[in-house]
Amino acid sequence: MLLNSAHQILLRSIYIPPLKVLYQTAAKYLIPFQGFLAEKPGLLQNKSMKRITFILLCCYGIAAGLNVALTFAGNESFRFFTKILLMPLLLFALAAETGLKSNYARLFAAALFFSWLGDIALRWEAWFIQGLIAFLAAHICYLLFMLKIKGDRGLLQFQPLFGLPVLVYLVILLFVLNDYLEQLKIPVYVYGTVICAVWLYSINLFWKTDKKIAALLCFGSSQFVMSDSLLAVHKFIYPFEILPPLVMLTYCSAQFLLTSGAMRYIRLIDKEQQPSL
Secondary structure (H helix, E strand, O other): OHHHHHHHHHHHHOOOHHHHHHHHHHHHHHHHHHHHHHHOHHHHHOHHHHHHHHHHHHHHHHHHHHHHHHHHHOOHHHHHHHHHHHHHHHHHHHHHHHOOOOHHHHHHHHHHHHHHHHHHHOOOHHHHHHHHHHHHHHHHHHHHHHHHOOOOOOHHHHOHHHHHHHHHHHHHHHHHHHHHHHHHHHHHHHHHHHHHHHHHHHHHOEOOEOHHHHHHHHHHHHHHHHHHHHHHHHHHHOOOOOHHHHHHHHHHHHHHHHHHHHHHHHHHHHHHHOOOO
């Protein structure tokens, strides 16, 4: 299975002991859960699984709200505890909703997993580069997911000028940050380019797929760019006290919107692939 293969590759590539232990713990439960769901495809359609998905998403909302509040209050210990719950809750919601049977679901699950590693790594200043790499991998997975979405030509293929604001934003952001980046200039430039590429392609999804799916993925991508922009200002330019809560608010919103859009698209694909009676 693809998830098992990815598990073996990641296990060999994670060298930071705390991250490796946390990954092994997550994989211990997620991979058997995938197998359980794959053996019971009918289970995905009944109300109990829908209820589980709903409960997990509600728990995510509660954890996100607590995290933003604790970030605002400056309670670092409890804030980190709520933060490391966020991506596992979305990941298990995705698994409950889709069974992780399709390549779409597994690719998006990989994005959430890499986001989780990034959340953990960014807790420590010394692991900033590792966190940046983890989130870069997550965004590459998001981009690949969007590139796999089927449909006709998208909005930007008809009207390329709709992508111009994204390119202008990227240039302005990197110009503002440039003098503060020092040895991190190349990693930040690469990361900024990738997240804006995700945002750009999410705009192209309009006219290509269902408009609600396109809207969820586009707004999620834009929220992610906003979150990372605020984080960059806070880290590299000046640590305004209001920025950390805003970073988490936009980040939690972004991940929820992206996951909601992905689940909606995977449901649509599964429905289209069901044999007609």
